[in-house]
Amino acid sequence: MATLDESLASFLKSHAPNNASSETDAVKASQALFPAISYTDAEKTEISQWLITSTHLASTAEDAAKSAERLSTLNTHLSSRTTLLGAKPSVADIAVYQKLSPVVSKWSPDERTGEQGYHHIVRHLDFVQNSPVFALKLEDKVDVDLDNVIFKIKPIDAKAEKERKKKEKEAAAAAATASGATPSTLTADQAPESKKGKAKAKDKVQAAGEAVASAVTGNAGGGPPEGAPTKKKEKKEKQPKPPKAAPVEKPLSPSLIDLRVGHILKATTHPNADSLFVSTIACGDPPGTDNTSEYEGQIVRTVCSGLNGLIPLEEMQNRKIIAVCNLKPVTMRGVKSCAMVLAASPRVAEGEDNHKGPVELVNPPADSKAGDRVFFEGWEGEPEGVLNPKKKIWESVQPGFTTTDDLEVGFDVEAVPQLSGEGSDKKTGVGKLKTAAGICTVSTLKGATVR
Structure with missing residues (x-):
């Protein structure tokens, strides 16, 4: 903390x-x-x-x-x-x-x-x-003129918006009933015979009821004479719904990746794939989170990783790792994988096998706990809920994930052209990957790629 x-x-x-x-x-x-x-x-x-x-x-x-x-x-x-x-x-x-x-x-x-x-x-x-909630004892406050608002932003009251939509639906339903509409999309001629018969019977009952009402009141209200066609209520014009506000798109940043400390509770070999491990990992998710289950009293994710043959299975047991938690889940040979384990491997030339190893898992600080937020120094921010695969956010920023000569994991902004810029505005430097407890590291691999 x-x-x-x-x-x-x-x-x-x-x-x-x-x-x-x-x-x-x-x-x-x-x-x-x-x-x-x-x-x-x-x-x-x-x-x-x-x-x-x-x-x-x-x-x-x-x-x-x-x-x-x-x-x-x-x-x-x-x-x-x-x-x-x-x-x-x-x-x-x-x-x-x-x-x-x-x-x-x-x-x-x-x-x-x-x-x-x-x-x-x-x-x-x-x-x-x-606010009395904070009860700060301040002699000098920032002067905020509540009447001096240059551009007014219309607030959205979620409760009022929900109530407005509810009333719109009720009004539309009442208008449909008044105009003789039914929930069915079939016309009267298209309706099955059984439904036509029911409709006719309903009309007869309704007509009889109106006749009784007319006889009782003696048509005292000055309404239309008996047998005259009844006047339909005017259908209320349906108001167009206001357009939904376009979601605010966050600028590209490694902070959009939801990186957390994960605790592997157990790992086994994949039953249908020789290259995969299947790990049960606690990532600090609250109960009820999508794509999680319960194991030994903890909320966990099932994660497939292509580390079989690169890391001994015994090294995958009861250890802390760094997990990417907002990639879209994928099913790998019949097992749904709901996160990814970060690991480092040497950089290879184009065309060479980038899965030959060696491979080292990224180590969080020793005092870290499952669920601790992990971020790159200088790139703090709120991660996306689930990354949209079409936007290629992970693919765009991952090339900047690297290890240093000090065996620390970091983000090299120069490796991501969309973020580094050009000329005098070009950004440089490596932001260290860290939690509140310290910096994330690898064991021996320097200048490696991390993914």
Whole structure:
């Protein structure tokens, strides 16, 4: 788990209640700040991740494009959330406030609420500094003018939208009933004889009922004379549904890959493929997650990996690995594989066999736990739920996965032309693969490819 840096600890000591600054762990600090709130294991991991991300948000060591990308990602994340976790407050919200408040205070009105402005970041910052939920004791707050909004973003109320659609369906059903429509797509002439007979009988009953009603009331209401054709109700014009907002497409980044620490509980040979192992791996998924099952009280994924003959089966037992968790599941010789195990192998020339080995599994830090988020330094962000195979995200960024001379795993931006750029704007450097507990490594392979 992430620890509080000195500046955040000092900020909490001066401005936060409940003596949270005495805690160095992000989750424990959150629990001290908000004792009535309980956090799931996934939320605890997210708190740690956001604490790490917050340290980069206002970094002066990064170029403007990278800073803008981080802010844009944060703004998009907050567009449908009150807090970073959705609704639950945590120390991560205060960390983001502490790092960004000096920056936001210098933003122009256009940067704050212009068409390309960071509306949701400003809203979140104002909520943290004023809400009794956080109860921060601040003498100097960021001046936020709620009336000075240059470009208004129409919020979507999910509950109201659901209610509106429900009323539309009810109105359409009532209009269909009033106009004599039936749920069937058949016309009266096309309907089977049995259905025609039922319809005629229904019409007779309805006509008889109307005749009785007319006799009882004596036609006192001044309605049409007996036997006159009844006037159909006017069918309400169906209002067109508003177009769905196009989903916001995240820019290409290795952060779109859902990398996590996995714990192999057992591994066996594939019953129908000599080159495959079948592993049962805990990846920190909550109960009910798609493509998971339960094994020895833990939520697990079944994973096929082409490592048979490259890594001894005994080395696959009861060990920690790094898993790619948002690839689309594939069935391999009758066994559904729901993740991928990261491994390093030497780079080979085009045309050579890239499966001949040697192969080494990527090792997470010793203190890591199953489900811990794994990310490349400098490329933090929210992963996609499931990668769209048509967009080739994995295929685009994987060439940058490498090992260094120090046997650390990293992302070499120069190996991905879409991200590295050209000329004076060309990006360089290798971002290390790490968890909150440290850096991921391999045993002996230097300059290897990782996949």
